[in-house]
Amino acid sequence: MPNTECRLIDPGTGEDAAPGERGELWIRGPQVMKGYLNNAEATANTVDPDGWLHTGDVAVVDDEGRYTVVDRVKELIKYKGYQVAPAELEAVLIGHDEIADAAVIGVSDKESGEELPKAFVVRAPGSELTEEAVMEYMAVKVAPHKKVRFVEFIDAVPKSAAGKILRKDLKAR
Structure with missing residues (x-):
């Protein structure tokens, strides 16, 4: 959009x-937006002192300057x-x-304290695909x-009416 600046920031380094x-x-x-009405804390967490709105979206930019949202930071x-x-991992799995x-x-590993990727997979009809x-x-x-x-096999991936994966439902399992 005219008069709009965009940048991509590494969430790990800033x-x-x-x-x-x-x-x-x-x-x-x-x-x-300048901020949230009557909520200084939410504003401070979203808009920095230089006026940059931190969207929470993970994006990539192509050679022509087009941004594509690919995930959420959280x-x-x-x-x-x-x-x-x-x-990214879901796209590979579906292939x-x-x-x-x-x-x-991500699921917590008690030994290392790290988050480890866990896949919930819906098998294609007739498949006997294993975790390994x-x-x-x-x-x-x-x-x-x-x-x-x-890997955990499930009957269906929980999704909202808009088709968004309900990760909170998977984390609650």
Whole structure:
């Protein structure tokens, strides 16, 4: 939009994301809200002193300057200093012929204190896909820090009326 500035910020460092990397989308311009009515704390958590609105969306920017939202910051899985986007892992999982649908969340590992990716998988009709087969498939498709560490088979991925994955329902399982 005219008179709008955008930048991508690495959520781990607070610095501008490297070219081609994902980051939290920050925007600034005359149309951006000044804050929340009667809620200074929420305003301080969302709009910084320089007027940048921290959207909470993880985005990428292409060579022509088009931004694409790919995830939410609060849904990122933090593993060994890396930020792992559930939506990225879900896209890889759905690429498997025997997977009809999938969702990924971070689960706490009591031993390491880290969050580990856990996949909830809906098998395609007639599939007898195993947990091990899913983990092996992912291990060759993604970087080591993005590997799925746990798999649970479910009948359907819980989604809102708008089709958004209800991760809170999966975390409650």
